[in-house]
Amino acid sequence: xxxxxxxxxxxxxVVLLLIAxxxxxxxxxxxxxxxxxxxxxxxxxxxxxxxxxxxxLSDEDAKVYIKTQINLAYTKKNGDQEINxxxxxxxxxxxxxxxxKKSTDFNKDGLNKIREELLKQVNDVIGDNxxxxxxxxxxxxx
Numbered sequence: 331x332x333x334x335x336x337x338x339x340x341x342x343x344v345v346l347l348l349i350a351x352x353x354x355x356x357x358x359x360x361x362x363x364x365x366x367x368x369x370x371x372x373x374x375x376x377x378x379x380x381x382x383x384x385x386x387l388s389d390e391d392a393k394v395y396i397k398t399q400i401n402l403a404y405t406k407k408n409g410d411q412e413i414n415x416x417x418x419x420x421x422x423x424x425x426x427x428x429x430x431k432k433s434t435d436f437n438k439d440g441l442n443k444i445r446e447e448l449l450k451q452v453n454d455v456i457g458d459n460x461x462x463x464x465x466x467x468x469x470x471x472x
Contacts, residue, residue: 377401397470403463
């Protein structure tokens with residue numbers, strides 16, 4: 331009878347040991363992952379300001395133009411050099427795109443779509459995702 335009790339005690343101890351190892355592994359892994367996430371540094375965003383852009387819009391009922399200043403944001407080291415190397419092509423692409431728009435396209439939702447498309451166009455010119463965001467510093471439609 332004592333050998334039966336000792337087997338049960340050994341089984342209970344093994345089960346408790348396995349549970350303790352599992353709990354310890356879980357908390358150790360959770361702590362390790364959280365400490366790794368807190369070590370991730372946010373890279374500061376820098377910008378390159380483009381000169382004012384003035385273009386006619388494609389409104390058919392009246393002559394309408396837009397004057398805007400755009401800032402291109404980047405986080406990549408030497409991103410400003412890559413952007414500056416393609417400034418004429420970037421300005422050309424922005425001019426062509428804005429000329430295809432109507433004044434009614436510049437509402438809240440439309441402006442976000444325009445921003446997304448211009449960001450894509452600019453990164454297509456550079457050939458890499460150097461530009462991380464595009465900010466309209468000024469928009470005047472007249």
